[in-house]
Each structure stands twice: as structure tokens, then as C-alpha cells.
Amino acid sequence: MTVCGAWTPANATEVVGAVNEALAADLSLELVGTASRRSLGRPVVADAVLDLSALNGIVVYEPEELVLVAAPGTPMADVRQALAQSDQHLAFEPPDFGPLWGGAEEAGTIGGAILTGRAGPRRLTAGGVRDHVLGVKAVNGFGEAFATGGRVMKNVTGFDLGKLVAGSFGTLCVVTELTLKVLPQPPNTLTLVVLGLDDHAALRTMQIAMNESSARVSSAAHLPADVAAASTLDRIAGPGSAATLLRIEGVGSSVASRLADLKRALGDAGPTVVLERDESDHAWAEISDGAFFVGGDSQVWRLSLPPAIGAVVGTCLRRELAGRHFYDWAGGAIWVETPKVIDAHATQIRRVLRELAGDDGHATLIRSAAEVRASIDPFQPRAPAVAALSERVRRQFDPAGIFNPGRMTEQV
Amino acid sequence: MQMPAADAEMIERRAEFLVALRDIVPGEGVIHEHAALAAYECDGLMAYRQRPMAVVLPETVQQVSRILAYCHNVGLKVVPRGAGTSLSGGALPLADGIVLGMGKFNRIVEIDYNNRCVVVQPGVTNLAITEAVADRGFYYAPDPSSQIVCSVGGNIAENAGGVHCLKYGMTSNNLLGIELVLIDGTVMRLGGKHLDPQALDLLGVVCGSEGLLGVVTEATVRILRTPETQRALLLGFSEVESAGACVAEVIAAGIIPAAMEIMDRTAIHAAESFVHVGYPLDVEALLLVEVDGTAEEVEQLVDLVGALGKQCGAGSLRSSSSEAERISFWAGRKAAFPAIGQISPDYYCVDGTIPRGALPRALRQITALSAEFGLRVANVFHAGDGNLHPLILYDADNDGELERAEELGAAILRFCVEVGGVLTGEHGVGVEKRDLMEVQFSKADLDQQQRLKCAFDVGGLMNPGKVFPKLRRCAELGRVHVHGGAVRFPDIERF
Numbered sequence: 001m002t003v004c005g006a007w008t009p010a011n012a013t014e015v016v017g018a019v020n021e022a023l024a025a026d027l028s029l030e031l032v033g034t035a036s037r038r039s040l041g042r043p044v045v046a047d048a049v050l051d052l053s054a055l056n057g058i059v060v061y062e063p064e065e066l067v068l069v070a071a072p073g074t075p076m077a078d079v080r081q082a083l084a085q086s087d088q089h090l091a092f093e094p095p096d097f098g099p100l101w102g103g104a105e106e107a108g109t110i111g112g113a114i115l116t117g118r119a120g121p122r123r124l125t126a127g128g129v130r131d132h133v134l135g136v137k138a139v140n141g142f143g144e145a146f147a148t149g150g151r152v153m154k155n156v157t158g159f160d161l162g163k164l165v166a167g168s169f170g171t172l173c174v175v176t177e178l179t180l181k182v183l184p185q186p187p188n189t190l191t192l193v194v195l196g197l198d199d200h201a202a203l204r205t206m207q208i209a210m211n212e213s214s215a216r217v218s219s220a221a222h223l224p225a226d227v228a229a230a231s232t233l234d235r236i237a238g239p240g241s242a243a244t245l246l247r248i249e250g251v252g253s254s255v256a257s258r259l260a261d262l263k264r265a266l267g268d269a270g271p272t273v274v275l276e277r278d279e280s281d282h283a284w285a286e287i288s289d290g291a292f293f294v295g296g297d298s299q300v301w302r303l304s305l306p307p308a309i310g311a312v313v314g315t316c317l318r319r320e321l322a323g324r325h326f327y328d329w330a331g332g333a334i335w336v337e338t339p340k341v342i343d344a345h346a347t348q349i350r351r352v353l354r355e356l357a358g359d360d361g362h363a364t365l366i367r368s369a370a371e372v373r374a375s376i377d378p379f380q381p382r383a384p385a386v387a388a389l390s391e392r393v394r395r396q397f398d399p400a401g402i403f404n405p406g407r408m409t410e411q412v
Numbered sequence: 413m414q415m416p417a418a419d420a421e422m423i424e425r426r427a428e429f430l431v432a433l434r435d436i437v438p439g440e441g442v443i444h445e446h447a448a449l450a451a452y453e454c455d456g457l458m459a460y461r462q463r464p465m466a467v468v469l470p471e472t473v474q475q476v477s478r479i480l481a482y483c484h485n486v487g488l489k490v491v492p493r494g495a496g497t498s499l500s501g502g503a504l505p506l507a508d509g510i511v512l513g514m515g516k517f518n519r520i521v522e523i524d525y526n527n528r529c530v531v532v533q534p535g536v537t538n539l540a541i542t543e544a545v546a547d548r549g550f551y552y553a554p555d556p557s558s559q560i561v562c563s564v565g566g567n568i569a570e571n572a573g574g575v576h577c578l579k580y581g582m583t584s585n586n587l588l589g590i591e592l593v594l595i596d597g598t599v600m601r602l603g604g605k606h607l608d609p610q611a612l613d614l615l616g617v618v619c620g621s622e623g624l625l626g627v628v629t630e631a632t633v634r635i636l637r638t639p640e641t642q643r644a645l646l647l648g649f650s651e652v653e654s655a656g657a658c659v660a661e662v663i664a665a666g667i668i669p670a671a672m673e674i675m676d677r678t679a680i681h682a683a684e685s686f687v688h689v690g691y692p693l694d695v696e697a698l699l700l701v702e703v704d705g706t707a708e709e710v711e712q713l714v715d716l717v718g719a720l721g722k723q724c725g726a727g728s729l730r731s732s733s734s735e736a737e738r739i740s741f742w743a744g745r746k747a748a749f750p751a752i753g754q755i756s757p758d759y760y761c762v763d764g765t766i767p768r769g770a771l772p773r774a775l776r777q778i779t780a781l782s783a784e785f786g787l788r789v790a791n792v793f794h795a796g797d798g799n800l801h802p803l804i805l806y807d808a809d810n811d812g813e814l815e816r817a818e819e820l821g822a823a824i825l826r827f828c829v830e831v832g833g834v835l836t837g838e839h840g841v842g843v844e845k846r847d848l849m850e851v852q853f854s855k856a857d858l859d860q861q862q863r864l865k866c867a868f869d870v871g872g873l874m875n876p877g878k879v880f881p882k883l884r885r886c887a888e889l890g891r892v893h894v895h896g897g898a899v900r901f902p903d904i905e906r907f
Contacts, residue, residue, distance in 0.1 A: 033648070063664065067767070124607075144861040150765075151832055152767060152797070152839040154794065154798065156582075156841075157834045157841060158615055158861050161617060161860065163619075166616075167612065167613055184663065184667070185666065186666070210637075211637065216706075226836070251712055251716070258706050304606045305526045305606050308526035357606075360605050364604070364610070365437060383601070386614070389600065389868070390611060394612070394862035408610070408611055412751060
């Protein structure tokens with residue numbers, strides 16, 4: 001990255017000033033909070049840094065309204081702590097890839113979490129990042145401050161630009177304030193672990209849990225034996241076999257009765273153990289963060305695909321790539337770890353996905369060296385018509401291409 | 413409310429357009445007779461009527477693509493239409509445009525239990541999805557009150573809601589993928605059976621775009637397992653404030669019920685005299701709470717909510733002990749609109765959303781406005797998510813009363829924005845709330861929304877005259893003006 005300066009605005013007005021100065025000087029900007037998520041997406045080549053870390057602080061938090069308004073530079077740790085004091089949380093379970101990238105835990109900001117658009121295991125039933133974005137204030141590439149959405153749960157007034165901004169990696173506008181839907185933390189949680197299943201049996205088990213039980217499982221993941229062995233939780237790593245995890249969350253003792261219901265639906269699937277609150281939380285945090293792959297220089301992908309073909313794709317990739325893999329979202333997400341090569345096996349992974357899923361799915365490179373992310377597409381290329389439309393949309397926010405140029409796609 | 417002036421030259425070319433459209437959709441797929449067009453002259457917002465030049469009813473994606481490409485080439489305006497149940501005039505035709513009716517796209521394409529989704533054509537009704545999967549214990553969550561007739565395509569255009577949104581989300585939260593045709597005829601797929609977008613979330617912004625961005629020709633929606641048990645509680649309060657406080661207490665206790673509805677005194681009395689379900693008549697507010705889940709879980713939740721209700725001062729409390737009783741609790745709420753129709757010749761349904769905490773203030777303000785405008789108002793309220801439906805009672809036969817009802821509605825919506833809410837929670841902006849958009853949004857806010865439209869429809873041919881109070885040309889919106897005095901290099905060329 002070439003940097004010939006930095007702006008450190010302290011508020012939205014100063015962001016408008018900085019963007020107008022950059023526009024006038026024809027300078028492109030790399031947007032950063034704590035820069036903890038630089039490893040995701042293509043490396044940005046920009047003239048200057050727009051450091052948003054001073055836009056820091058929770059503006060409004062009204063637990064009874066289920067609403068949190070925060071500046072984008074607010075540390076995730078502050079958001080989590082504030083919400084926890086009222087027994088609330090971000091239901092999409094934002095993952096923390098910091099350690100996976102060799103960085104510190106919880107080093108990121110809320111802006112980074114929303115703009116990179118990644119959700120954790122509860123995505124399966126609670127919606128993704130964008131489903132929790134109620135409103136956004138931002139500065140576009142015309143140097144104008146604008147707002148979209150609102151602070152209420154139910155709102156269809158005008159185009160829902162917030163959904164577009166979530167997961168846009170700062171390529172559309174500079175976010176100056178986020179309004180998020182927050183939800184009560186489930187008072188009680190436990191996880192049923194079924195041991196020793198192969199991928200296909202695990203997928204069927206997750207499907208039965210989702211489709212045939214009244215237990216309302218909130219998350220479903222499967223760790224093959226070599227990944228389970230990397231868990232820091234004895235009850236997952238100890239048995240030395242694969243672990244299929246099914247999470248139940250809710251009020252009081254209903255969790256126990258739903259566990260009984262789940263066990264009935266699964267029948268004799270295999271030996272089981274039950275993880276109570278803390279152990280359960282720990283296990284899902286590992287899954288959320290891809291913690292099994294922390295350390296080393298292997299490359300890590302996350303695939304999003306129709307859940308029913310998860311095991312077929314996963315086992316096929318395993319055969320071809322000789323790496324480790326595990327499943328989340330009941331098979332709808334596959335984490336794949338491969339030995340380091342120059343193209344990160346992008347061609348191979350996307351070919352397998354295309355052969356088995358057609359156009360219905362995509363593979364995103366989560367960890368690799370910067371030169372690899374610069375030479376291949378970390379985000380799967382889209383169909384030409386969709387790519388062209390996306391580019392037209394981007395230009396309607398940032399016609400001069402000054403925000404995070406190249407972060408999502410190579411900029412022409 | 414003024415629609416954009418019709419282009420007389422385009423109207424004169426009608427015969428030429430009809431020939432071309434017939435060529436694309438042969439047979440009876442092009443309606444042009446004056447009498448037959450009457451069926452399409454309005455949607456659920458019946459105060460506004462306009463016959464279009466023609467109605468085209470395509471049957472294939474290729475036809476949709478060719479129709480739109482043709483309209484794009486000749487500069488012909490297009491109003492997409494599903495079942496025509498919009499309450500905001502989203503499908504109101506234009507005198508110099510055609511209506512693209514998607515009613516023939518009425519097939520359920522695939523039921524995929526393994527991926528817990530259903531693929532449908534946009535003309536399929538909302539309820540038909542649930543009916544198709546109910547025997548396997550699944551349902552489709554969004555449940556707008558028009559669900560028997562409204563179509564999935566219209567639901568996507570309006571981002572339709574219903575009474576269960578707080579827990580289960582609106583259409584956008586249950587929509588996995590679409591096939592979309594742009595005005596230039598381009599056909600594309602956004603999303604699919606996988607969960608998250610690979611890059612920019614175009615699907616997220618197309619949903620709720622009120623037919624201004626493109627035409628949906630197929631949709632993949634998420635289906636959920638039907639809850640094993642549902643039970644409802646009816647809590648009566650002598651003060652509306654207490655009912656509002658009770659809703660906040662329930663949420664503070666970590667409970668997200670499947671539905672929470674409040675009715676005020678006028679609505680309670682109208683509903684009770686219409687359906688006789690035993691609603692208490694000596695209360696100012698009735699709170700209906702529905703909880704769902706496993707039997708044991710539901711029993712716990714009923715106890716918890718009941719206890720919270722008593723703490724909040726509920727004077728009467730009933731909980732349903734059978735499915736029949738649960739349905740009877742709902743019967744009054746669901747009959748609220750027709751019940752109001754019994755006590756007033758006409759009514760006008762408003763659809764603002766407010767932060768829940770502002771409920772008592774909002775109801776006081778509505779009472780004051782009601783007196784000021786001299787029109788009665790009954791209030792029903794999706795209390796869980798702050799979505800307010802004041803029903804303004806009026807008589808269209810009385811001179812000026814419709815206009816007064818609309819002015820009262822606008823005053824209520826302005827108040828919603830003033831207390832931190834929005835103009836519409838689920839009915840859409842359409843033509844109805846178009847001219848109020850500047851109450852909620854600044855010029856820059858609306859400019860950015862219109863710029864998005866430019867990326868999809870640079871000529872502004874898709875459903876013009878809806879949503880935006882002022883039509884701006886894309887060239888004008890695309891200009892970069894550098895603001896402020898901070899220009900460091902004023903001579904540098906910009907693009």
C-alpha cells in the first residue's frame with residue numbers, strides 16, 4: 001500500500017471534510033478502524049489512509065428498544081460488554097478472525113464487523129449481519145453525508161441501502177454511524193454433541209435436527225476427527241473422534257426438554273455428550289472463529305453453499321486437497337484449510353463447487369498472504385451481468401473510486 | 413398527489429406499441445380494451461385510479477425480458493403488478509405506460525426440504541407456500557394480512573411484513589434468492605439456496621424497492637418448521653401506558669414472543685361487537701401476546717408473560733388453553749379492520765413505525781389530532797416492533813372528508829418521524845407517502861437512493877412517480893461537486 005498521508009477525523013463533519021479534500025486532491029483512501037481485518041479481501045492500494053478509530057463510542061443504547069447506535073470505530077469489546085450488561089448480544093454472532101490471522105483477540109471495531117459482513121454459527125437461524133443493520137449514516141464519494149434506514153425494527157421507507165452497505169468492505173461510502181438491532185441473550189444454552197459420525201452421516205443428523213425435531217436447534221456444525229482433535233475443549237478433543245454439535249438455546253428448563261426431544265428425533269445416532277453453558281459457548285466460539293486453524297501458514301477458505309450438498313462438496317475437497325475441513329450452518333458453510341500454494345487452490349476449489357453446486361454458492365479466501373489475495377480473487381467472481389450491475393452500483397456511491405479501491409474486485 | 417405529467421406523444425403511439433407487445437406475447441396476453449383495463453386501474457389504495465395504455469401478461473422469463481428490452485428501447489414506462497393488493501399505490505398504473513402483470517407466473521417450481529426452502533414464481537400467493545409445505549410440518553413466516561391473495565412478487569417489492577416480524581423477520585429476512593430482469597432485458601440471479609452473498613448484497617436492496625429496480629421472475633424463500641405449540645394471552649389494561657410498559661418488560665426479560673399486538677378502546681369495542689369473542693370492554697388497552705415453541709417451553713413462557721403482565725398492572729388476564737381459544741383471541745384482532753368497516757362507511761389505514769417507548773406519547777398525540785381533525789381513530793398496533801396502524805374513520809360521501817382523513821394520516825406520520833420513527837413499517841411508500849419522504853429524509857439521503865436506481869434503470873422507466881417526491885435525472889445526480897472551502901488542489905481535473 002502506498003500512503004502519502006492520513007486523515008483522522010473525529011466526527012462525521014470532519015469525515016465530510018476529509019472526503020472532499022481527498023476528492024479535490026484526487027487521492028484514494030484506505031478506510032480503517034483498527035485495521036484488524038486487513039487480511040480479508042484484496043489488499044487495498046490507496047494514496048492515503050482515512051483512519052476512523054476516533055469515531056468511537058456508543059451513541060445510544062436502549063435495551064428495551066433492542067437498539068444500539070454506535071460510531072464505526074467503537075471497539076467490538078466495548079459493544080459486547082455494553083450489551084452483556086443488559087443480557088443482550090448481536091444475534092448473528094460476529095466471528096473474531098484476529099487470532100486466525102495471527103493477531104490479537106477482539107482487536108476489531110463494530111464498523112469492521114459490519115462492513116466485512118461475516119456472521120457466525122447462529123447465522124443458520126438468526127439471520128446474517130445485514131439482517132441486523134437498521135440504519136446507517138455515511139459519507140458518499142460525492143462528499144455528501146447521507147442517512148438510510150432508521151432505528152425501528154420494521155421499516156420499509158425507501159431503498160434499504162443499509163443492507164448494501166453491510167458487507168461492502170468500505171467500497172461504497174465512509175460509515176459514520178451504525179444503528180443495529182440487538183437481541184436478548186438466550187438465558188440458557190446447551191449443546192448436544194454426537195460423536196463418531198462420518199461427514200455424510202453428520203449431514204443427515206444435522207438435517208434431522210433441523211427438519212424433524214421440535215427442538216429448534218439454533219446452530220449445527222460438524223467437526224471431522226482431525227479438526228475435533230484441535231479443539232481446546234477436552235470433551236470435544238478427548239474422544240478422538242468426529243463431533244457433530246447441535247445447539248439449543250432458550251428460556252429456563254425448556255432447553256432440557258428440547259434436548260430430550262432432539263435426542264428422540266435422532267434415535268440411536270451414536271454416543272453423545274452434552275455441553276452446558278460455558279463449555280457450549282466455548283465450543284461455538286471456536287467454530288465461529290475457525291480457531292482450529294490458528295497458527296501456521298496454511299490457507300483457509302470458507303464456502304457458502306446449499307446445505308444439503310455440504311457433505312458431498314466437503315468430502316470431494318478433502319480427497320482433492322489433502323487438507324482439513326469442517327462444517328457449519330448445518331452444512332451450508334464449509335471451512336477448508338489447505339497447504340500453502342501460490343493460487344491457494346482457488347481454481348480447484350471453485351471448480352469442485354461449480355461442478356457440484358452450479359452457480360449456487362461461492363468460496364471466499366479467509367486467510368492467505370497478501371500477495372496471494374492480490375493475485376487471485378478472494379471473493380468468488382460473479383456472473384458477468386451481476387458483476388457489471390455491482391460495479392454500476394458502486395459507482396453510484398463512489399464515482400471516482402476513492403474508497404478502498406480494489407478491496408472487493410480489481411478496479412479497472 | 414400529482415403523478416408525473418403523461419407524455420401525449422407516447423399515448424399517440426399506443427397502436428404501434430400494442431403491435432410490438434402482441435408480437436412478444438401472442439394470444440390474450442395483451443389487454444387493451446377500455447373496459448378490460450378497468451380491472452387494473454387501481455390496487456389496494458382505491459382512492460387513486462388510472463387506466464394504463466395496456467396490460468401485458470407474460471408467461472415466460474424470455475417474454476418478460478423481451479417486453480422490458482422493448483420498453484427500454486422505445487422509452488415506454490412500466491408498472492409491475494403482482495396481485496394488486498398494495499395499500500400504498502405501488503401498482504397504480506400510468507396513463508402513458510403499461511402494466512406488467514405477473515399473475516401467470518403462478519407455479520411452485522420446487523419444494524426442497526433438504527435445504528429448507530421453496531422456489532416459486534412471483535405470482536404464487538403468500539399463503540400457497542405454507543399450504544404446500546404444511547403437511548410436512550413447515551411454513552413460510554411472513555404473513556401480511558392479505559396473505560390469501562397477495563403474491564410473493566408483490567411481497568418482495570414491498571418487503572411485506574405481518575404480525576410475526578419481531579421474531580421471524582420480514583420478507584427480506586426470509587428471502588434467499590431471486591431471478592431478476594432489468595429494464596434492458598438482462599436476466600440475472602441474485603442469491604440462491606446458500607445463505608450469504610458473495611459480494612455486494614444486491615438482493616438485500618432489491619427487496620423492498622417497490623418495483624423501481626427490476627422485475628422478479630422467480631424467488632427462493634426460506635421455510636421454517638411449524639412450532640409444535642402456540643398459545644396466546646389476552647391482557648387488559650386500564651391505561652395504554654401500562655400495556656406499552658408490559659411489552660418493554662417482556663423484552664427486558666429476554667423473551668421475544670411470536671407476536672405482540674395492542675388494541676385501543678375504540679378498536680376493542682368495534683372488534684367485540686363484530687365477532688363476540690369475549691374481549692373485556694372495561695379496559696383502555698388490550699395486549700395480545702402469542703408465544704410458540706415446544707409444549708413445555710410455551711407453558712413456561714405463558715407463566716412468565718402472565719406474571720410480568722400482572723406486575724405491569726393487567727386488570728384481566730386470560731391464557732388460551734386450547735387451539736380453538738387461541739384462534740378466538742386472534743379473531744377479534746384479525747377482524748379489527750372489517751369491524752371498523754361496520755362502524756364507519758370508510759376507513760383509512762395508516763402504517764407508521766415508532767420506537768416502542770414512544771407509544772403512550774404517540775397515542776396521546778393521535779387522540780389530540782383526531783379531535784383537531786374531527787375524525788375518529790381506532791388504533792391497532794404491532795407492539796413488538798413498534799408498527800402503528802391507526803384506522804381513521806371517515807365518510808367519503810361527505811365533501812372533503814377523504815382529504816381530511818389523508819391530512820390526518822400525514823400528520824400522524826409526521827409525528828412518527830418526529831419521535832424517531834418512520835413513515836411506513838410494512839405498506840410501502842408508493843404514491844401514498846411519496847410526498848412525505850422529505851419529512852424523513854434529507855435531499856442528500858434521497859439523492860443517494862435515486863442514484864441507486866440509476867444503476868438499475870438509468871432512463872427511469874421502472875414504476876416512475878412512486879417513492880420519490882422529485883424525479884431527478886441520473887446525469888444530474890452523477891455530478892461530483894466538491895463541497896466546503898477545503899479544496900487543496902482546486903486545479904486538479906476530476907472525473
